[in-house]
Amino acid sequence: NAGVTQTPKFRVLKTGQSMTLLCAQDMNHEYMYWYRQDPGMGLRLIHYSVGEGTTAKGEVPDGYNVSRLKKQNFLLGLESAAPSQTSVYFCASSYSKWYNSPLHFGNGTRLTVT
């Protein structure tokens, strides 16, 4: 099993450009999440999904959009990238909601916005 796979691993954007981060899981998990990790700030939840076709805002949703058209995929979009969005992005999935089961993380995407 591959677990949680994120693409790309690295990306450099110029301010104002757009991009989509891809996350795929092969564990048949209902719940999927997008986090960003910044030095000294731990992991902060951007958006999450409790099932196919559903999405919800997390702690820091501004500037991001998500979609979950298929159960195994969760996409994170940046419509107009800003330097403040320079970060490491992690996708995660869980069998049930986070309070009942552990999060399985992908390897991360390092995004730099210049």
Added chain:
Amino acid sequence: GQQVMQIPQYQHVQEGEDFTTYCNSSTTLSNIQWYKQRPGGHPVFLIQLVKSGEVKKQKRLTFQFGEAKKNSSLHITATQTTDVGTYFCAALYNNNDMRFGAGTRLTVKP
């Protein structure tokens, strides 16, 4: 908003010494999870604590949940170089909001 404070931010130890990281909340938690992230890696789940006063052990790692369910600790006995990484707590509040601590970065000198 709800926050969980994790201390210390950094800890540098000599191999064989013990290590402890703490997570503290001003409000009661529903449960708490602990994760480890190796340098350049992704967070990996270690354990979940649910009950007041709960203590769980995994080899040299001991996890505790406070009696009031407002704090938790992770203790590593006799650290090894393989313990290097950042340890995060993830606190679940009663409104189902989960927040990660900022992490404690452990370095071990051989």
